[in-house]
Amino acid sequence: MEVRPDIFLIIFGAALVTFLPRVLPLMLLSRIAIPEWGMRWLSYVPIAVMAALVAQELFIEGGKFAALSTNVELIAALPTFWVAVKTRSLLGTVVTGVVSLMLLRLLF
Known part of the structure; x- marks a missing residue:
């Protein structure tokens, strides 16, 4: 396989x-x-x-602030945050977040 010099320079630069x-x-x-x-x-x-990454996902939708009444991600974040603070368990926090969001999306 032949390596072209321009492709090599692009890979090297990257x-x-x-x-x-x-x-x-x-x-x-x-x-x-x-x-x-x-x-x-x-x-x-x-x-x-x-915190910046999570806040952006929870509060911003389409470049604007998301409506709090229809924001299932924010509602799912509440029990997730509570579990994170109380248990300090990464696994428990992730499982709580996934299950909360799954149930909320199933219901709404």
């Missing part, structure tokens, strides 16, 4: 663009001692990203 943003911060930050306040601040990044 690999470089994917590789550099992941490796450069790792290389730079491994040599620097991050202060305690910085580490505390960084510990909130995953929570903030997850």
